[in-house]
Amino acid sequence: MQNVLAIWQREMKSYFVSPIAYVVLTVFLFLCGIFFSSMLYMTVQYSMQSQFGQGGAQPIDVPWYVCRNFFGTMSVVLLFMIPMLTMGLFAEEKKRGTMELLLTTPVGNLQAMLGKYLASLTFFVILLVATGITISPLFLWGQPDIKPILGGYLGLFLYGAAVLAVGLFISTLTENQIIAVVITFGISLILWLTEAFSGSAEGVTKEVLSYLSVIGHLDDFLKGVIDTSSVIYYVTFAFVGLFLTYRSLESTRWKS
Amino acid sequence: MIEVEHLSKLYGGRKAVDDISFAVKKGEILGFLGPNGAGKTTTMRILTCYMPATNGTARVAGYDVFEESLEVRKRIGYLPENPPLYHEMTVQSYLNFVAKIKGTPPNKRKANVDDVMQKCSIGDVRNRIIGKLSKGYKQRVGLAQSLLNNPDVLILDEPTIGLDPKQISEVRSLIKSLAGEHTVILSTHILPEVSMTCDRVVIIHKGKVVAMDTVEGLTHQVSGGERVALVVDGPAEQVREKLQSIDGVTSVKVDGGAEGHPASFTVECKLNTDLRRVLACAVVQQGWGLLELRGVSLSLEDVFINLVTQE
Numbered sequence: 001m002q003n004v005l006a007i008w009q010r011e012m013k014s015y016f017v018s019p020i021a022y023v024v025l026t027v028f029l030f031l032c033g034i035f036f037s038s039m040l041y042m043t044v045q046y047s048m049q050s051q052f053g054q055g056g057a058q059p060i061d062v063p064w065y066v067c068r069n070f071f072g073t074m075s076v077v078l079l080f081m082i083p084m085l086t087m088g089l090f091a092e093e094k095k096r097g098t099m100e101l102l103l104t105t106p107v108g109n110l111q112a113m114l115g116k117y118l119a120s121l122t123f124f125v126i127l128l129v130a131t132g133i134t135i136s137p138l139f140l141w142g143q144p145d146i147k148p149i150l151g152g153y154l155g156l157f158l159y160g161a162a163v164l165a166v167g168l169f170i171s172t173l174t175e176n177q178i179i180a181v182v183i184t185f186g187i188s189l190i191l192w193l194t195e196a197f198s199g200s201a202e203g204v205t206k207e208v209l210s211y212l213s214v215i216g217h218l219d220d221f222l223k224g225v226i227d228t229s230s231v232i233y234y235v236t237f238a239f240v241g242l243f244l245t246y247r248s249l250e251s252t253r254w255k256s
Numbered sequence: 257m258i259e260v261e262h263l264s265k266l267y268g269g270r271k272a273v274d275d276i277s278f279a280v281k282k283g284e285i286l287g288f289l290g291p292n293g294a295g296k297t298t299t300m301r302i303l304t305c306y307m308p309a310t311n312g313t314a315r316v317a318g319y320d321v322f323e324e325s326l327e328v329r330k331r332i333g334y335l336p337e338n339p340p341l342y343h344e345m346t347v348q349s350y351l352n353f354v355a356k357i358k359g360t361p362p363n364k365r366k367a368n369v370d371d372v373m374q375k376c377s378i379g380d381v382r383n384r385i386i387g388k389l390s391k392g393y394k395q396r397v398g399l400a401q402s403l404l405n406n407p408d409v410l411i412l413d414e415p416t417i418g419l420d421p422k423q424i425s426e427v428r429s430l431i432k433s434l435a436g437e438h439t440v441i442l443s444t445h446i447l448p449e450v451s452m453t454c455d456r457v458v459i460i461h462k463g464k465v466v467a468m469d470t471v472e473g474l475t476h477q478v479s480g481g482e483r484v485a486l487v488v489d490g491p492a493e494q495v496r497e498k499l500q501s502i503d504g505v506t507s508v509k510v511d512g513g514a515e516g517h518p519a520s521f522t523v524e525c526k527l528n529t530d531l532r533r534v535l536a537c538a539v540v541q542q543g544w545g546l547l548e549l550r551g552v553s554l555s556l557e558d559v560f561i562n563l564v565t566q567e
Binding site for chain 2: 002003006007009010013014017018096097098099100101102103104105106107108252
């Protein structure tokens with residue numbers, strides 16, 4: 001167990017020593033800031049218009065509306081960002097030759113995998129927490145309902161946990177970080193698009209596609225609805241990713 | 257301590273390691289010699305559990321490298337051809353990390369890391385970023401990590417490469433000092449290094465063992481009578497025939513001997529025979545001019561090149 005901790009520590013240090021982490025954080029928060037403020041502006045405009053529109057005021061829960069759109073947009077931005085967190089995890093070890101070190105020490109593949117996964121997850125959580133600053137205006141000047149916001153964060157966390165696991169797996173397949181990031185991004189995009197495909201499908205196909213869609217579930221969370229089947233979906237997803245990662249690592253032991 | 261039996265490794269049809277067997281006793285230093293691509297690194301990778309063999313078995317410290325890989329890995333220190341370094345870490349934090357994953361108990365870690373840094377003379381760069389070190393220093397950090405947690409077995413792939421002469425000499429003394437307590441396998445191209453540090457040598461060529469012996473055994477280093485170099489002024493072919501006919505001579509090599517010029521002959525004799533007087537008599541009795549005669553002891557380099565170019 002202490003090996004997991006040692007690897008986790010090393011990866012965390014590595015994240016914050018390399019420029020990748022800072023670039024990702026900065027760009028992400030910057031984009032979030034832009035999206036948030038433009039969304040806030042549009043929502044306020046819309047809300048004011050609707051108030052002066054058809055006679056009776058139809059108050060719109062501005063914070064909730066903004067959050068929902070904001071989280072939705074964040075999930076798209078994360079689509080690009082998450083693969084960047086995982087691309088180097090194993091690919092670079094192989095390139096640098098440190099894989100030879102890890103595989104010849106008492107560290108098992110399972111421990112190495114968990115250490116790295118938890119490190120990427122920790123960084124992701126830091127990313128999410130940082131967006132708290134972005135949405136802080138809602139709290140400073142309003143009284144938003146906290147539940148959908150927490151639900152949204154939970155949804156994003158689970159979504160991230162799943163995609164990070166997939167990214168970790170892809171990272172074990174190649175030495176090249178660019179290939180890793182592109183493939184991970186491609187897979188995330190396909191899963192994202194199953195939502196669109198499910199729209200044009202019928203019957204059982206529609207049901208299946210709908211369940212597999214990464215966004216579909218996210219949407220529920222963003223509404224503040226925490227559906228167990230959605231939680232299971234994401235957790236299973238993450239487990240599949242980790243399982244494949246472990247298999248991939250073990251397979252190097254059997255290659256002849 | 258290390259037993260390798262009928263080890264083979266195929267890379268998609270190509271035999272990188274072809275049925276090799278050898279053993280290393282506890283406390284011994286074994287040298288692994290061979291041209292590039294001979295299979296030294298592959299063998300070491302199998303011994304350190306980095307990759308599996310296609311055939312055969314290898315046991316380190318009594319444990320099978322495939323079945324009981326965890327036990328093996330707890331007892332080895334490995335320096336690969338390219339030192340496995342995290343370039344963004346400092347030397348100290350890197351060694352701390354490796355000490356941790358090798359299982360050094362927390363209370364002994366600091367002492368172990370300091371000790372290893374002192375042995376490899378890298379104490380003065382402990383707070384430097386590894387990526388910014390010179391090749392020589394990087395090599396020493398790599399060597400240092402292999403020594404962490406006092407492994408029973410050390411497997412070093414070209415440990416002195418990239419080092420300056422002073423550092424090479426220090427590393428050699430270090431390796432020699434490790435014998436007895438530790439069992440060491442080191443691979444190298446630098447032949448004098450093998451003579452200086454190793455007890456025994458295994459020469460590998462194209463995946464097969466072509467020689468395995470002590471250094472003395474390989475070079476027949478006796479009083480010098482077993483290989484004789486002569487320069488004779490006489491008809492090359494006849495001289496050669498005469499020398500070849502002498503009892504105890506195994507082979508005669510001729511060099512030069514163009515019209516009118518004296519030729520050089522290298523005469524190989526059976527082990528433990530000193531035929532210098534006999535050869536001298538033979539030449540002089542025929543009326544040829546004996547211009548030079550001396551005993552030549554085989555260098556390891558000659559043995560090596562000989563064995564390796566026998567194809």
